[in-house]
Amino acid sequence: MKVAIETDKEQELEVEDGTTIEALLARLGINRETVAVSLNGALCTEEEPLRPGDRLRVIKVVTGG
Amino acid sequence: MAECDRCGARAVYNRRYCGQRLCRDLFFAYIEARVRRAVKTQKIFERGEKVGVALSGGKDSSALLYLLSQLSMGLELHPIAIDEGIAGYRPHGLEAARALCSQLGLELHTVSFRERLGHTLDEMVKWERGYAGCTYCGVFRRRLLNDAGRELGLSKIATGHNLDDEAQAVMMNYTRGDIERLLRLGTPGDLGLLPRVKPLQEVPEKEVAIYALLRELPVSLEECPYARDAFRLGIRDFLNGLELANPGIKYSILRGYKRLLPHLATYPRTAVKRCGACGEPTPNPLCKACELLGALPE
Numbered sequence: 001m002k003v004a005i006e007t008d009k010e011q012e013l014e015v016e017d018g019t020t021i022e023a024l025l026a027r028l029g030i031n032r033e034t035v036a037v038s039l040n041g042a043l044c045t046e047e048e049p050l051r052p053g054d055r056l057r058v059i060k061v062v063t064g065g
Numbered sequence: 066m067a068e069c070d071r072c073g074a075r076a077v078y079n080r081r082y083c084g085q086r087l088c089r090d091l092f093f094a095y096i097e098a099r100v101r102r103a104v105k106t107q108k109i110f111e112r113g114e115k116v117g118v119a120l121s122g123g124k125d126s127s128a129l130l131y132l133l134s135q136l137s138m139g140l141e142l143h144p145i146a147i148d149e150g151i152a153g154y155r156p157h158g159l160e161a162a163r164a165l166c167s168q169l170g171l172e173l174h175t176v177s178f179r180e181r182l183g184h185t186l187d188e189m190v191k192w193e194r195g196y197a198g199c200t201y202c203g204v205f206r207r208r209l210l211n212d213a214g215r216e217l218g219l220s221k222i223a224t225g226h227n228l229d230d231e232a233q234a235v236m237m238n239y240t241r242g243d244i245e246r247l248l249r250l251g252t253p254g255d256l257g258l259l260p261r262v263k264p265l266q267e268v269p270e271k272e273v274a275i276y277a278l279l280r281e282l283p284v285s286l287e288e289c290p291y292a293r294d295a296f297r298l299g300i301r302d303f304l305n306g307l308e309l310a311n312p313g314i315k316y317s318i319l320r321g322y323k324r325l326l327p328h329l330a331t332y333p334r335t336a337v338k339r340c341g342a343c344g345e346p347t348p349n350p351l352c353k354a355c356e357l358l359g360a361l362p363e
């Protein structure tokens with residue numbers, strides 16, 4: 001299935017059904033401790049499984065300044 | 066859908082270090098209680114005190130100001146923004162700071178490098194005297210905040226340092242074996258400065274960010290164009306890697322540090338003198354600010 005994910009850039013990714021946000025972040029090499037995630041417009045926990053057509057936004061919470 | 070442990074509503078956050086899932090309302094309650102408790106147990110403020118709040122318009126200081134404004138202690142809050150003069154970056158932060166202050170009905174005091182020092186940070190870094198932007202920035206910001214705090218008759222200044230900042234500072238000083246700095250980190254108002262207090266010290270950076278996001282506080286997400294100290298960034302990434310596998314490790318570092326602190330009290334410290342140029346306290350003949358200013362062209 002496909003999900004849309006927005007980090008620094010927007011992209012569509014092919015993931016297996018039931019993949020969790022946590023697993024997707026790990027696959028992208030993003031440490032979950034450094035981001036907040038919002039699924040279809042609402043903040044959620046990283047254990048949430050993804051469904052077809054979901055829109056995930058990854059918000060960096062750890063900055064340099 | 067992950068549910069709140071207490072009410073079954075949609076969970077917005079999982080406190081991995083204690084396995085608790087919280088809905089939006091309970092997340093607010095948890096953060097607010099945590100800050101209230103820190104303020105109470107560490108006796109951070111006295112009732113009705115005149116407190117400066119260093120406000121950058123970023124998530125940490127904005128969340129701090131909001132949280133302090135919600136305390137029922139009759140605090141007189143004076144948000145202070147430092148305008149270092151960083152084109153393309155600081156204006157966004159100042160705009161967010163102004164928006165938050167007007168939302169909270171507070172007057173924002175803005176202090177600028179250009180007015181107080183004659184030069185913006187953008188100008189200073191061009192002189193290539195061998196100092197990084199962050200060096201000028203840190204030294205002069207501290208000085209200007211302190212000056213502004215005294216002029217306003219404040220008794221202390223609160224900063225938005227969070228748990229990540231503190232754990233990083235502990236580890237940096239520890240790995241460098243800088244015992245004196247390690248000691249000063251936990252001693253507010255050392256070196257004759259206005260005392261600094263850090264009410265968010267025990268709140269992880271991620272939780273501060275989520276709080277600011279959920280409260281929809283006006284916050285600038287812009288990043289400073291000047292590169293941060295590579296050593297600190299290394300420590301930051303190292304700690305986040307540790308935290309991923311060991312939830313709660315940052316808190317444990319801070320707690321361990323606080324246990325160590327009383328034992329550091331006997332460590333011999335460099336005597337504090339007065340700066341030969343400006344009279345501010347410093348362990349050296351010239352304070353860092355005067356040293357840096359002396360290095361600037363007229």
Ligand code: SF4
Pocket residue numbers: 064065149198199200202203289290291292293
């Ligand atoms: S990153 Fe450095 S130069 Fe930029 S605001 Fe922070 S301390 Fe100042």
Ligand SMILES: [Zn+2]
Pocket residue numbers: 069070071072073074087088089090091
């Ligand atoms: Zn709940």
Ligand SMILES: [Zn+2]
Pocket residue numbers: 340341342343344345351352353354355356
């Ligand atoms: Zn001086």
